[in-house]
Amino acid sequence: MAPKVLVSDKLSETAVQIFRDRGIEVDFEPGLGKDKERLLEVIGQYDGLAIRSATKVTEKVLAAATNLKVVGRAGIGVDNVDIPVASKQGVIVMNTPFGNMITTAEHAIAMMFAVARQIPEASASTHAGKWEKSKFMGVELTGKTLGVIGAGNIGGIVCDRAVGLKMKVIAYDPFLGDERAKKLGVTKVSLDELLARADFITLHVPKTEKTANILSREAIAKTKKGVRIINCARGGLVDEVALAEALKSGHVAGAAFDVFSVEPATENPLFNLPNVVCTPHLGAATTEAQENVALQVAEQMADYLLTGAVQNALNMPSVTAEEAAVMGPWVKLAEDLGAFVGQISDEPVKAINILYDGRVAEMNLDALNCAAIAGFMKATNPDVNMVSAPVIAEERGIQISRTTQKKSGVFDAYIKLTIETEAKTRTIAGTVFSDGKPRFIQIKGINIDAEVGEHMLYTTNNDVAGIIGTLGKTLGENNVNIANFTLGRTEAGGDAIALLYLDEQPPVDVLDKLTATGMFQQVRPLHFATA
Structure with a gap:
């Protein structure tokens, strides 16, 4: 039976056709996401749900989605999806982080130009019949220091464009390696150094516990007088009240914001302040980006539903179609090993270690780990899968670890599972023969050769x-x-x-x-x- 997908937000017809061309039944109802009651009525029919930002995938929706396997968000933000609940229910949540990278980076650069030259205010003044040439004195970008907070996918493009504009680029990013910094042509600095040196600051990080309010009142006070701040990443990264005060005092010379702590933003401390440019979350709003993310999410969801390939998932290791084909027997083996120890264990398990020996140690171990844990957890909860099992294991306080080693025995590769309880330790090992079938090769240290x-x-x-x-x-x-x-x-x-x-x-x-x-x-x- 063909998988069935619901598209509940606006997606291009070309993207919808991708599902059809690949043999997936699809219902295209772009307004359905806003109708919460009807969504609850119909969602149980579908294996996949493709959305933008209008559809809210809440705990209530997920509870009704009894057949749902994957949610695909056309875009990068997944604030409208309850990922922890989806994970517990074994639903993969995907986004498309690369489809709008260039568009968002270009918007940040455009906002930087706009606030540097006061373009929106100058345009409004000119449209009003005024000719206030002397009022709008701007600054050049050339030679100025740009501080980039977050030099990942989008931030890296901003760095590249800024270097091309002959700016001096410094970056704060705990995950930025020396080699990549050198390739981008930027200097790695601490956050405090960035605040003290930057003429312009642009943010390109997700909102997490660590990054929320990263430009707090205290951080803004550390900035260079006359700094201009751009945020096209996520609302809530900047203390907007403190920034408004700094703008009024003249410590901050200008700001350009595309995102706000509360959206839709009908009122905000930054509104109606001089030299503050505001746009309504337009970072990804280009024809090219909207088409790109729509096509990408359709391809990703179709790949998963048809081949098991996982791309850009937020709660599951990525597995390419090629990996899925090669790893299939090994995934099955890992699940069988987990299932064996799960079914013979009577006492609560404290820890699970998974050893990968030989060529299997070079495969996608995150996915194999998930398979082994899922096999183990199914002994007590048949509804778990590779998405939900690690979450449930963590909730139960089970410590999961893995070990790799080069070929150490007669087999080219094998997987060994060790579980620890208060009373004892149990082990089982297995391999995959040339026929593609899993075999158990050792139980309790006793060598065997058992077809599963x-x-x-x-x-x-x-x-x-x-x-x-x-x-x-x-x-x-x-x-x-x-x-x-x-x-x-x-x-x-x-x-x-x-x-x-x-x-x-x-x-x-x-x-x-x-x-x-x-x-x-x-x-x-x-x-x-x-x-």
Whole structure:
């Protein structure tokens, strides 16, 4: 059955056609996002939801979206999506951070020119029939110091354009490496140094706990007298009241804002102040950018729904279509390993370590980690998936770690899962053979070679005669067919295990009969998801 997508905000017809061309059923209702009640009524039908900013994907909407797998935001901001709730429900949230980079960077540069030369006020004055040439004395950008707060995708483009304008560019960004700074032609500085030196300051960071109010009253007081401040990133990065006061006092010479702490902004401390340029969140408002992000979100959502490829997800590791094809068997193995330990663990788990050996250590380990955790969590919560499992594990206080190492044994690659409880540590390892099928190769330090099937039976016992006969006889007498039978032991007379691949789940009374023999320490039916 073809996936079904709802487009509830304005998206280009070309983007909608991308879904159709790829065999995805799509309902294009660009006004539906504003109709909260109707959205709640219909959202349960859809696998995907494509939005802009009008649709609010709230906890209530997500609760009603029983089939939803992915939300795609055409644009960078996802303030209108409850990402924590989406993650808990296993819904991937994607955005399109690159489709409007140039447009937003150009708007910041345009705003810098506008405030440097007081263009909006001069234009209004001239339109009014005045000729106030001497009133609008501006400043050049050439030779001035531009302080860029956040030199990521958009900030990096601003740096590049500013260098081309012959400005001296300094940047504050904890994640800016020396090599990239050199490539951009900028000097890395501390925030305090940037505030003290910059003639112009432009912000290009997301709003987080660390960046909220980054230009606070105290920070603005540290700026160079006559500074001009540009914000085309996110509202709430600047203390607007403090900035308004600094503008009135003359400490700040001008400001240009495209974003505000409250939007739509019908009133604001910055409004109607001289040499303050304000625009209504136009950073991405060009024909090219709107088309780009619409096409990009349609391609990303289609790729995920059809191939499992994940791009630009905010709550899930990215996986390309090529990676998805190569990693598929390894993702299945990681999930099976997690499922095994999840089904045999009775005590609360404190920690999980995932070891990647050989060539698998060079794959997308974030995705493999998510698969292993999902397999483990499904033992107690069948509804979890690769998106929600890490969130739930963190909520339960389970520490997740991973280790990598070069090829260390007879296998080209393998994955080993270790879980820790208060009482014990359990391990299981597996690999993928050339046939693409996962195999368990070690349990409790005992080497085995077991094909993984949907229905399995795991037993532990002392290495004594009669185990094979007891298992075969008991299952056979109750019409439970064995597809594959694997045994292993530490040494003669030591600990031993058996792993049976069955055609069907053994009834409870059969398990009871095996336990009643007294030959087994553990008799566990296991179930593994089919590919």
